[in-house]
Amino acid sequence: MMSHTLRQNLLLPTPPTVTLHDPRTHLRHLPPAYSTTQTPYSREKDFAPQLRYQLELPRKPKLRPCKVIFVGDCAVGKTAMVNRFCYDKFQSNYKATIGVDFELENFSILGHNFSLEMWDTAGQERFKCIAGAYYRNASGRSSYAYIPTIYITSSPVIVAAYDMSKRESLEAAKKWLSSALNYNTAQKPLIFLVGTKADLLTKEEFMRMERIAGLAAAELRAEFWSVSARSGYKITEFFQRLAALAFEAAVQQQLKTLQATAKEQTTQTPEKSHKFDLRNFFGSRSDKQKSGCAC
Numbered sequence: 667m668m669s670h671t672l673r674q675n676l677l678l679p680t681p682p683t684v685t686l687h688d689p690r691t692h693l694r695h696l697p698p699a700y701s702t703t704q705t706p707y708s709r710e711k712d713f714a715p716q717l718r719y720q721l722e723l724p725r726k727p728k729l730r731p732c733k734v735i736f737v738g739d740c741a742v743g744k745t746a747m748v749n750r751f752c753y754d755k756f757q758s759n760y761k762a763t764i765g766v767d768f769e770l771e772n773f774s775i776l777g778h779n780f781s782l783e784m785w786d787t788a789g790q791e792r793f794k795c796i797a798g799a800y801y802r803n804a805s806g807r808s809s810y811a812y813i814p815t816i817y818i819t820s821s822p823v824i825v826a827a828y829d830m831s832k833r834e835s836l837e838a839a840k841k842w843l844s845s846a847l848n849y850n851t852a853q854k855p856l857i858f859l860v861g862t863k864a865d866l867l868t869k870e871e872f873m874r875m876e877r878i879a880g881l882a883a884a885e886l887r888a889e890f891w892s893v894s895a896r897s898g899y900k901i902t903e904f905f906q907r908l909a910a911l912a913f914e915a916a917v918q919q920q921l922k923t924l925q926a927t928a929k930e931q932t933t934q935t936p937e938k939s940h941k942f943d944l945r946n947f948f949g950s951r952s953d954k955q956k957s958g959c960a961c
């Protein structure tokens with residue numbers, strides 16, 4: 667009260683409200699791929715102008731949260747990757763995931779709210795069937811009555827992770843990916859092949875592994891990344907790219923639905939108005955017959 671009166675007396679302007687944005691989750695441009703020459707997705711430096719234009723229109727898209735499913739062998743570092751991004755923390759002691767872990771991360775992309783639902787599945791063989799039930803799409807129902815099925819309504823994202831210091835985990839990641847894809851036949855998912863624990867490799871080993879992973883990613887039609895949850899190397903960049911591509915896909919999908927609905931309406935409208943106008947104006951044939959009119 668006192669400070670308010672003082673401000674009025676001194677004719678001081680009210681201080682502007684400052685909104686602090688988290689640069690980690692606040693995106694205004696399309697982040698680049700890990701390798702700009704090797705990606706099946708956008709190589710542009712920014713979101714498409716058409717996408718920006720669509721987002722300016724008064725009919726704003728309603729975007730559902732996007733499902734991101736992490737698969738890969740046990741102890742490759744799936745949980746560590748998610749925890750580094752969501753909480754900026756790293757634990758060196760291994761605690762196996764039991765079934766599936768869940769994290770939600772909210773982004774603001776081009777001024778629109780967009781959430782990632784991250785499903786971190788267990789890599790241990792004994793949990794494989796449980797993980798499978800989690801990445802079924804909308805057309806499939808869980809055969810396990812006690813496991814809630816995630817109904818994937820927008821294109822899901824699959825992150826197949828492997829340990830860069832264990833060559834065999836790359837082969838396993840391919841198998842994990844193909845089994846995840848078997849469950850997701852309705853919508854084409856975005857696919858990422860992510861090499862973890864980059865900090866454990868020498869420069870030569872790192873480059874050799876990246877060459878092998880690059881070939882595997884091309885074969886799988888996936889975008890490849892090398893990260894380290896321990897050092898934080900490329901973790902933020904990876905999640906930002908994932909969120910931006912998922913956002914772009916979700917907006918495009920929404921637009922397709924809107925366009926299809928609009929097309930349906932325009933093909934139906936003339937027929938409806940024609941019937942309506944004629945009947946109202948002239949009256950129906952049976953009405954005329956009932957009224958005894960001969961013409």
Ligand SMILES: Nc1nc2c(ncn2[C@@H]2O[C@H](COP(=O)(O)OP(=O)(O)OP(=O)(O)O)[C@@H](O)[C@H]2O)c(=O)[nH]1
Nearest residue numbers: 740741742743744745746758760763789863895896
């Ligand atoms: N040096 C190093 N170790 C890592 C890195 N990421 C994870 N680890 C370690 O690897 C072990 C396994 O990590 P998790 O994230 O639990 O592996 P996971 O893939 O989730 O394993 P499951 O839950 O069994 O599927 C842990 O001891 C981590 O500390 C990394 O980037 N660098």
